[in-house]
Amino acid sequence: MRLALARLALILLAAACSEGEAYEFAGPVALDGDAITAPLDGKTGDAARGLEIFVSREEGHCVLCHAIEGLDAEFQGNVGPELTGLADRLTPGEIRLRIAGAQKIWPDTLMPSYYTTEGLNRVAPEYQDAPALSAQQIEDLVAYLSGLKA
Ligand code: HEC
Known part of the structure; x- marks a missing residue:
């Protein structure tokens, strides 16, 4: 019985490790189901900044893969789903987790x-240098995207 329990503990530990192997969050997150329910690092988002980050090559450059109807940007990709009206289908917490930890x-x-902090390893090589964003930048993006209602 003892032995079986010990083995079970080892198996669970191994499973936990391999799950965590993909990456660690860069800071504490309030993970609840498929959402991060509290702002990262207690930051307050600024929607206007979020829009800039979404478009900017040096920052999020989300337009590389996502289009938003009515967005004033020269190029908008379609590798990812269109984010028009996103707030009608996702809560701010769900949007936050998708930006912070899509691989989760x-x-x-x-x-x-x-x-x-690590683990862009499963991402296609051409995107591996994609910059990580700060808590503030992510909150700005959440503020912007949470305002997108159809
Ligand atoms: C390299 C391409 C790529 C980049 C860059 C990218 N995304 Fe995505 N994104 C995707 C794909 C693909 C999905 C769909 C998830 C899947 O099924 O793999 C997605 C899904 C999402 C979703 C969920 C959409 C929904 O309808 O459920 C959000 C929100 C999102 N991305 C926001 C962003 C933001 C904000 C940025 C910039 C910081 C960004 N993405 C950058 C490819 C990308």
Whole structure:
């Protein structure tokens, strides 16, 4: 019985390790189901800044893969789903987790996990240099995207 329990503990530990192997979040997150329910690092988002980060090559450059109807940007990609009216289908917490840790939801996704310390390894090579974003930048993006209602 003791031995069986010890073995079970080892198996669970191994499973936990391999799950965590993909990446670690860059800081503490309030993970609840498929959402991060509290702002990262207690930051307050600024929607206007979020829009800039979404478009900017030096920052999020989300337009590389996502289009938003009515967005004033020269190029908008379609590798990822269109984000028009996003707030009608996702809560701010759900949006936050998708930006901070997309690989937590879709382990093999092309979308980089932006609030992590490592593990862009599962991302296609051409996107491996995608910059990680700060807690403030992610909150700005959440503020912007949470305002997108159809
Ligand atoms: C390399 C391409 C790529 C980049 C860059 C990228 N994404 Fe994504 N994103 C995706 C893909 C692909 C999905 C769909 C998830 C899947 O099924 O793999 C997705 C999903 C999402 C979703 C969920 C959409 C929904 O309808 O459920 C959000 C929100 C999102 N991305 C926001 C962002 C933001 C914000 C940025 C910039 C910081 C960004 N993405 C950068 C590829 C990308």
